[in-house]
Amino acid sequence: xxxxxxxxxxLVKPTQxxxxxxxxxxFSLSTSKMCVSWIxxxxxxALEWLALIDGDDDKYYSTSLKTRLTISKDTSKNQVVLTLTxxxxxxxxxxxCARAFRNYGLFDxxxxxxxxxxxx
Amino acid sequence: DVQMTQxxxxxSASVGxxxxxxxxxxxxxxxxxxxxxxxxxNAPKLLIDAASNLETGVPSRFSGSRSxxxxxxxxxxxxxxxxxxxxxxxYENLPFTFGGGTRVEI
Numbered sequence: 001x002x003x004x005x006x007x008x009x010x011l012v013k014p015t016q017x018x019x020x021x022x023x024x025x026x027f028s029l030s031t032s033k034m035c036v037s038w039i040x041x042x043x044x045x046a047l048e049w050l051a052l053i054d055g056d057d058d059k060y061y062s063t064s065l066k067t068r069l070t071i072s073k074d075t076s077k078n079q080v081v082l083t084l085t086x087x088x089x090x091x092x093x094x095x096x097c098a099r100a101f102r103n104y105g106l107f108d109x110x111x112x113x114x115x116x117x118x119x120x
Numbered sequence: 121d122v123q124m125t126q127x128x129x130x131x132s133a134s135v136g137x138x139x140x141x142x143x144x145x146x147x148x149x150x151x152x153x154x155x156x157x158x159x160x161x162n163a164p165k166l167l168i169d170a171a172s173n174l175e176t177g178v179p180s181r182f183s184g185s186r187s188x189x190x191x192x193x194x195x196x197x198x199x200x201x202x203x204x205x206x207x208x209x210x211y212e213n214l215p216f217t218f219g220g221g222t223r224v225e226i
Binding site for chain 2: 037046047048049060061062063096098102103104105106107108110111112113
C-alpha cells in the first residue's frame with residue numbers, strides 16, 4: 001500500500017527558507033524508474049509542478065523557481081526533502097508530494113498536502 | 121515550457137448532461153497528456169493518461185481524446201459525485217505543466 005505524507009511548518013515569514021519533508025511507504029526510491037515530485041497549489045488556483053527526484057538521484061526543477069529550489073532524498077528513511085528559499089506571500093500554497101512510476105510525469109499517488117502560509 | 125490552455129474555467133450542468141472540457145498544448149506533446157480530478161479539500165486523482173487511457177477503477181463515463189495538440193475530456197452523463205475541478209497536464213517535456221483547471225458544478 002503506497003502512502004505519502006507531507007510535513008513542515010504551517011507558517012513561515014517572508015525571506016525565510018521553507019523546508020518540507022515527504023515521508024513515504026509502499027515503494028522504494030532506489031528503483032531508477034521511480035520518482036517523487038513536489039507540486040503546489042495556491043488557494044483557489046491551479047496546480048504547479050515544482051521539482052522531482054528519481055531513483056538515480058537525478059533532479060529536475062521548475063524553470064521559474066529553479067534558483068530557489070533544492071530537492072534531496074534519504075533512501076534509508078524513505079523521505080524526500082524540498083527546500084524553497086526566500087519565501088514570499090506568493091508562495092503561500094498547499095504543497096503536495098506525489099509518486100510517479102510508469103512515467104515521471106504520471107502522478108499516481110499523492111500525499112494529502114500541507115498548507116504553508118507566508119506572513120510576517 | 122509547454123503552455124496548457126484549458127477551457128472553460130468553470131461550467132454548470134445538470135445531472136445526466138454530457139460535459140466536455142478542452143485543453144490545448146502550445147506545442148506537440150504527442151499523447152503525453154493526463155487528466156486529474158480534484159474534489160474540494162482533497163489531492164488530485166489521476167483519471168486518464170496517454171490522452172485516452174482510463175485508469176483502473178475509473179468509471180467508463182469518463183473519456184479522453186486527442187486531435188493534434190487539442191485534447192478533450194468528456195463526462196458522458198454527469199453524476200453528483202463528479203462535482204470537482206479537473207486539470208489537464210502534459211508530461212512529454214520537463215517541466216511538467218498543468219492547465220488552469222475547470223470547475224464543474226451542478
